[in-house]
Amino acid sequence: xxxxxxxxxxxxxxxxxxxxxxxxxxxxxxxxxxxxxxxxxxxxxxxxxxxxxxxxxxxxxxxxxxxxxxxxxxxxxxxxxxxxxxxxxxxxxxxxxxxxxxxxxxxxxxxxxxxxxxxxxxxxxxxxxxxxxxxxxxxxxxxxxxxxxxxxxxxxxxxxxxxxxxxxxxxxxxxxxxxxxxxxxxxxxxxxxxxxxxxxxxxxx
Numbered sequence: 370x371x372x373x374x375x376x377x378x379x380x381x382x383x384x385x386x387x388x389x390x391x392x393x394x395x396x397x398x399x400x401x402x403x404x405x406x407x408x409x410x411x412x413x414x415x416x417x418x419x420x421x422x423x424x425x426x427x428x429x430x431x432x433x434x435x436x437x438x439x440x441x442x443x444x445x446x447x448x449x450x451x452x453x454x455x456x457x458x459x460x461x462x463x464x465x466x467x468x469x470x471x472x473x474x475x476x477x478x479x480x481x482x483x484x485x486x487x488x489x490x491x492x493x494x495x496x497x498x499x500x501x502x503x504x505x506x507x508x509x510x511x512x513x514x515x516x517x518x519x520x521x522x523x524x525x526x527x528x529x530x531x532x533x534x535x536x537x538x539x540x541x542x543x544x545x546x547x548x549x550x551x552x553x554x555x556x557x558x559x560x561x562x563x564x565x566x567x568x569x570x571x572x573x574x
Contacts (some may be wrong), residue, residue, distance in 0.1 A: 370396070370409065373416060377433050381465040391461045397440050406519035407440040418501040424554060425497045431471055432459060432494050435478035439502070445524050453481040486546035496551035503549060506566060507559025513566040533574045540571045 374392045382388050388400060400407045415436045419426065426432050436457035443449045455476040462472040473513055478498045487501050505516045524532050548564050550556045 370413070374385075374437070377430065377437075377466075381430070381431065381467055382461070384464060386445070388465050391455040394446035394457075395437060395441055398443075404443065405522040406516060407523065408420070411440065412436060414504075415501055416557075418504055420552065422497065422501070427493050428474070431474050431478070432468070432498055434462070435498055436466075436477045436501075438475070438478045439482055445527075448483075451480050469551060481554060486543065486549070490508060498553050500550045501557040503563070504559060506543070507555075508551060508562070508566070510566060510569070513570075517570050531573045537574050540567050540574070543567055544571070 371392065374395075377386070378392075385558070397410070398404075399407070399412060401408075416433065419429065419433060419436065423429065435458070438461075440454060441457050442453040444450060447453075448487050458475050458479060459472060462475060466471070467475075474493060477492055478495055481487075481492075481495055481499060482502055485503055489495060505513065508516070515546050520534065520536075524535075527535070544564065544567050548556060548560065550560050
């Protein structure tokens with residue numbers, strides 16, 4: 370992860386102390402004891418998806434920066450996680466050579482993960498980024514089941530009855546979307562499997 374971070378940021382931020390401190394801050398955040406799904410494994414999986422689907426990406430630096438920061442703040446009781454994660458990215462990028470417009474795009478990608486299925490204004494690479502973040506929904510059933518178990522662990526302090534009620538609402542909202550994925554590549558590969566997984570979890574609840 371250190372090598373991947375350095376490859377991305379050395380050319381953007383000249384101050385090595387700022388780069389290293391931010392990297393440690395991100396590692397600490399994603400390694401927290403309450404992180405069961407929104408952790409370093411999730412970041413590595415997204416970076417792997419960036420590699421796999423590089424031909425779908427227009428501005429790879431922007432997308433990779435959004436990957437690193439998008440779940441940096443994660444409190445299951447808060448509705449401000451995405452905004453605070455975007456603010457953390459902006460704080461780091463203020464020291465960078467990235468243009469103001471590209472810095473704003475990093476923050477916008479992060480902020481849009483608050484509502485994956487909402488309509489949005491056209492933005493470079495947003496469709497890919499949102500699809501990549503939801504890729505796990507279309508995984509093999511056993512992988513999806515592990516994802517669902519990890520999400521429950523992150524909400525472990527929520528009583529079972531309340532968790533089931535909230536989780537059902539989330540699943541129903543996803544299933545009600547005309548399409549879970551926005552890019553044709555992800556729709557073709559993951560849409561049907563994702564809907565099967567969501568319906569199976571909903572039935573269990």
